[in-house]
Amino acid sequence: MNQAPAGETTSLQTALEAMTMIIQRKVFAESKDEIAVILFGTADTDNPLANGESYENITILQPLSIADFDLLNLIQNEIQPSNISADYLDALVVGIDHLVNATQGKKGFGFKRLILMSDLGGEFGDDEVDTIIQGIKATGTELNVIGPSLDDGEDENDSEKPGPSTMSNGQRKERTAQQRTGEAMLRHILQEVEGECYSFSEALPALSYFQSRQIKQTAWKCQLEITSGIRIPICSYAKLKDFKLKQSWKRVYAKDPSEEVGTLRTYHMKDEEETEIDKEDMIEGHRYGNTLVPMSEDDKANMKYKAEKCFKILGFTKPENVKRHHYLGDGSSCVVADKGDEAAAVALSSLIQALYETNMVAIVRRVYSAASGPKLGCLIPHIKADYECFIYVELPFMEDVRQFTFGSLPVTKENTSTANNKFAPSEKQLGVIDKLITTMDLCPLPEDDDDEDEEDNATEYLKSKLTFNPHFQKLYQCLQHRALNPDEPLAELSPLVANYLKPPQEVLTKCEEHIESLKKVFKLEVVKKKEEKTGENQFKESDEGDAGKAKKPRLDDDLEGGMADITRTKVTEVGTVTPVEDFVAFINQKDEDKFEEASRQMQKRIEQIVVDSFGAQFYPKAMDCLKALRSNSVKKSEPELFNAFMKKFKEMLITKGRRDFWELVMTENQGLISKMESEDSTVSKEEAKLFISEEVEKEEEDVKQEEGDDADDLLDMV
Template identity: 60%
Template sequence: MFVDKMAANKEAIAIVLDVGPSMNQAPAGVATPLETAIEGINMILQRKMFSESKDEVALILLGTNDTENPLSDGDTYQNIVLKRSLAVADFDLLQMVQSELQPGDSSGDFLDALVVAMDHLENGLQGKKGFGTRRVILFSDMGGAFGDQELDTIVGAIQNTGTELNVIGPSIEEDNDEDGDAGGAKADGHVKKEKTPQQRAGETMIKHILDQVNGECYSFSEALPALSYFQSRQVKPMAWKCNLDIGGVEIPVNGYSKVKEFKLKQSWKKVYAQDSSVAPGTLRTYHMKNEEETEVEKEDMVEGYRYGNTLVPMSEDDKDNMKYKAEKCLKVLGFTKSEHFKRHHILGDGVLSITAEKDDEAAAVALSALINALYETNSVAIARRVYAANSAPRLGCLFPHIKAKYECLFWVELPFAEDIRTFTFGSLPLTEESLANKKFQPTDDQLKCMDELITNMDLTQALEDEDGDKDEALKPKLTFNPYFQRVYQCLQHRVLHPDDPLPDLSPVIADYINAPPSVVNAAKPCLERMKQLFKLEEVEKNKNGQTGESMFKDNEEEAGPSAKKPKLDDGDLAGGLQNMTKAEVTEVGTVTPTADFRALISRKDQDFFDEACKQMQARVEQVVTDSFGQQFYPKALDCLKVLRQECVKKSEPNSYNTFLPKFKDTLIGKGRRDFWDQIVKEKQALITKPECEESAVTVEEGERFVSGEAKEEQTAAAEPEETTDDLLMEL
C-alpha cells in the first residue's frame, strides 16, 4: 500500500499493557515487569508530548478485574479495558499512567487484546486525515492463557492494514538457548528467573506472529535505553517555491529546510495569582503618564521615536514605507572556487536544500547540469535570496551535494561586511626564539603527549557493540540537547508532583555531558604523563604579612629614587621579601615589565643597558601583538614611555630612535595602526635634539616622521655623528 509521507506523516499508536498477576511478580529489590512497562510507556508519552508530535495514542489494559471494550459480549474479549481512546498525548494521559494503573487479579488473552487494539485503530481513524502509520505496542510477559482460534485472521488484519507490531517484554531466545529473560525480572541485568511453561508457549506464539508480519520484539532491558531518548521534533516539510535565476535563465526550484535551529516554544512569565485555586493569567492595560493615569485603548496608540527631546510619531504606513522593497528571488550573482568558501563564514540558523520543481523534467535536467558542473569544476555559486516581498535580501552560497539516490544544492547564508568581526589572536610560541617567549615554548615530549591525548579521546571509535565493532559516540543525530531534556524532565515532574522539589538530573541526561567511561579509561595513562610534563607549582602566600601594594608600589612610579633600590647592601637580606624579589630580576618579564626594566638598567654595566633595552623593545612588541583588541594597549604604552624616558636619562636616544621606525612598520603590517595612533597622541615618537643633546633628530624631522613623510631617513639619523677627534684622525 503506497502512502504519501509528505501528506500523511502522523502515526496512530495503540499501547496494550498487561496488568495481570504474572506482571506483578519479581524477586525482592527488583522492579516488577509491570513497573518496568509503566516506565517504558511513560518514556513513549514524553517523546510524543515534548516533541510537539501530532501522533495519537490509545491505551488498552489487559488482565484487569473488569471488562470494558467495544467487542465484549459477556463471553469473549474478557478482562480487557479500553482505558484511553485514540487522542494526542497529554499530561492527563501521563498522569493516568503514573498513578491510576493498578495490577489485576485475572489473566487475559493477549491475542484478544491485539484484536481490540486493531479494531480501535480502524474505528478511531475514521474521518481523520494525515495518518500514514499504524502501530500496536504490546507490553506483556506472556504469562496468561491464550487461544489461537483466530490466529490467521489476526495476522491477515495486521498485514492488510500495514500495522507495525512491536512487543516489549520477553526475550525470545533460540531453540538451543536454555536461559531466558523472564519479562522484566532481568531488567537490571543481575537477576534471572526461570520462565513458566505458559510463558514459553506465549513466546512461541508471538514469535510466529512477528515472523509473519515482520514485527520486532525487545526485552525490557533492550527497550528502555532506546525509549530514554526524547523523539526529535516532527515538522511537516513545506516547500519554498522560487525560480533560480542564472543570467536570465530561470529554473523552477523548491527549497526545504535541511537543518534548522530548534528553540523551546514556552516562554516564562511572572504573574501575580491572587487565588491559588485559579489558573493565573495576564491582563494588560495602557495608561497615560499623568496624575489621573488615564486609560488609553490600544487602537488609539501609535509608536514614536525620540529625536532629542521630541517624540516623532511613526504610523504603520510610515514604517512600511521605510522598509526596503524587494521581490522574492534566488538569483546567482557569480561563481567562485570552493576553497574561497570558508567554514567560519557560514551564517544564519539553518541549511536549505534546493531541488528542482516536482514533475518538471526540464527543470530537473537544467538543475542537474548546474550541480554537476559545480562539482566537476570544484566551484560554488554566490547568490542573492529574498524569502518574500517583505523580507530583507540575504547573501548566500550554493554548493553541490551529490548522493547515489539524489542530488541538490545546499544554501547557507554568508555575511555582509558589517557582519564580519576581525579579531587578532596571538599565536602560541612554538617557533619563537625571542627571549620573551622562549620559556613558554612547549617541548617535544609535551607536544607528543597532547597528540596522544587527542587520539585517546577520539569519539569516532569510542563505542563498542555486542559484536565487538567500533562505533561513534555522541553522534549529533542521536544526541539531544541536555538543556531541553532537563526542562522536559522538570516540567513533567512539576505537573505530576506540584508540591515536591525538582528531581535530580536524570542519568540519561548526565550521559550527554560526561565523557564515555571507555574514553576516560583510555586517556588515564596519558593524563598521568601530563601531570609530570606540565608541572603545576603552588604559589605560597606571603608569610611575612606584607601586602602586594607595598611590594609593588614602586612599579607604578614613573621615576625617582625608588627605581634605583634593587641594589642590595650587606644587611638588606633581612629586609623582607621586597628586596629579595627585586634582587632576583634577570630579564624583563610580563607581569611587571617596567619594574624589571628599571631594575636591570640600575646596574652600572653599559652593555647590560643595551640588553635591557632590547628586552624591553621585544616585550612591547609582544604585548601589542598578543593583545585581544586594545586590551593590553595601556600596558604596552606604559612600557614604551618608561623605555623612552630612561633612554633620555641615560643619554642613549639612538637605541629608541632606531627601534621606533621598525616598530611602526611592524604595527602597520600587522593591522595595529590604532596603537601607533596612541603613540602619536601621547607624544612618544622619536627623541629629538631639544630633549636629548645626543640625539641627531631635529624637531622638523620628528614631525615629518610622525606625519609619515620620513621613513627611511631615521636609520641614517640614528648613526652617531663624527666628532672633532675623528676628523683629526682622518688627517
C-alpha cells in the first residue's frame, strides 16, 4: 500500500486520509460511538491472539474508546509505512475478537461495524474464511470495505487475468494476480455477510463533510381539543429545526484543557469607592418618567400571563389565507396520534382526510407548558403513501404583523407613469428573464407528465438532507487544524465545501444560452461620473493640445455650471435671500442625500415669507418657492413630504387669515401631488381636487361663522 508512481498518492496515504475523515465526523458530531484502530503490516506485534506463529505483525494501535483529537493526532503522526506484509483476514479476526471483548458487559451499543481499508495486495490464508463469516454473523457485526473497486472485474473466477483497479485519484492501474485473488475472496465474504464495498474514489468525497450532531427525537404529548367533548391524544415531533452549534469548546483553558474554567461576577455601586454589594440586596427597577419603580420576582410572577398546557383548534380556513411569509418560529413539527392508541389514530386520520379533501387547514392555540406563553399555529394535512400527519407551523398574532407598503415596479408601458416610462422592460426582455428563471429552477419537474409521483422522479439540486452548511464545515475545519497544528496559520476553505457556494454545474450549462441572450437585450453602458465643476478644474491647464494653453471655461448662467457654481460655496441652509437657488443647490449635492433636510428648511421659509408679507408684497416669491418644492418632490420621488406639509400649510393659512394666498395656490394648481404625477403618492386625483376646492370652502365658512359670532359677542358687551 506504500507503492505508487511518482507524483501520485499511495493507497496507504489515502487510507489514512479516510480514517482521519471518519474520526473527524465522530468528534464534531459529538458522537458516543467508540472506535478502535488496528494496523496490519507493522514491524511489531501487539494483539491478544498472537502466539508466535499466527496473527503476527498486527497491532492494536488504539483500543475501543470515544474518538477525540488525541486519536487524530495519533493517526497523523504515529503511523509509519513499512515493507512488511500481513494477512488482512487475520486482521479481521483480531478486529472481531477485540469488538466482542471490549463491548462485553457494556450496554447501549446499537450495532458493531468493521471497516477494512486495504488494496488487497498482500498474501492471505483462506483456511479460516468460514470461521470469519460465522463470527461476523454471530456477533451481529456489519462489514464494510474501502479499497479497490470490486465491480470492475469481468469474471470472478478468472483470478489470473489482470484488470483495472480504481485508485483514490480516479485513475486506474492494472491489478496484480495477488490482488485479483484477494478481491475474489473478499467478494465472497461480503456476499455471505451482506456487507458493502466502496472504492477510495467513492469514499473520500462522501467522508469529506463534517456531520452535525444527531439528536434523539422526544415527543411532546398533549390532547388535540376540537370541542370540550372531543379530544384526541397526540404526539408532536420536530420535523425541521434550526441547528444550534453546541459550543462546548468556548470555555477551555488552552494550556491545560483538563482544567475547568469558571466565571465570577460581582456587583458594584456607581460611587467613588465602587462599593461591592450582594446580589440578594438588589431588586429590578423600571423607569416611569423620573421615578424608579421596583419590581420584585413576586411582582413579575403575579403580572405574568398564566396559561395551561393545551393544543386547541380555534377554527378552519382555506390554505391561501395563511400566507407563506406569515410562518414564524425556528422550524416545523409533525403531529401524529399517540403511540398505541388505535381510537386516536382513527380519529386523527379522519380529521386529516377531511381537511385534505375540503382543502382546508386548522388554526390552533398551542401552549407548550404552564411556564410558557400561548402561540398561534396552523395545522396543514400531509398525506403520503406510507404515513399521514399534520404539519404544525407557528403563525403571528396581529401585533406581530408588520405592514410595509412598497410601490410596484413598472411592468408594461401602459400602467407606468410618464416619469418611469423609460424604465419599463420590453416584451422581449421579459421573455428572456422568464426563460432564465425557469432554467435556474433547482427542482425541475420530470419530463414524463404521466408519472403519478412527480416529487420522487424530479431531479432536485441542493437537497437539504444532502447539502451541508458551509459555515459549520469551515468552522470544524479550522478547529481541527488548530488542534493538530497550533502554530500554523489556518488553512484555506476546502474546495469541496467551496463548491457549495457555487451554482450546480448542470444548471450553469443550461443557463449559458439565456445569459448570452440577456447580454444582447439588456445593453450595459459605462456611465462616467460627472466631474464636479469647481474653480480648480475649470481653469487648470490642459493636458492635451498646445502646451501652456488653458481650457476656456464655458460660462453659463444656469445652476449646472459656470461662474455661479465656481464661486459658490457648499450650501448647508436654505436662506431668505435666494431660497430657490439655495434649495436646488442643497438637494443636488452628490456626496449624500439631503432632500429631507432641505425640504424641511424650504417649508419653513415658505411659511415665514407668507406670514411676514405686508399684504401680497412677498406672495410671488413664496409661490416660486412652493413651485420649486413641489416640482423637486415629484422629481425626487418624495411626494409624501410635500403632501404632509400642504395639509398643515392650509390650516395655517386659514388660521392666520391668509385666504388670498390660498386663492393664489388654487389658481396656480399647486395642491397635493396625486398618483397621476408620482406613483409613490397615496393621494388619488379626486382627493387632490377635493383638497383645494370643497374642503377649503367649507373650512372658510366655518372661520367666517366663528368671526361673526365673535363680533356679535363684542356688540353685546358694548
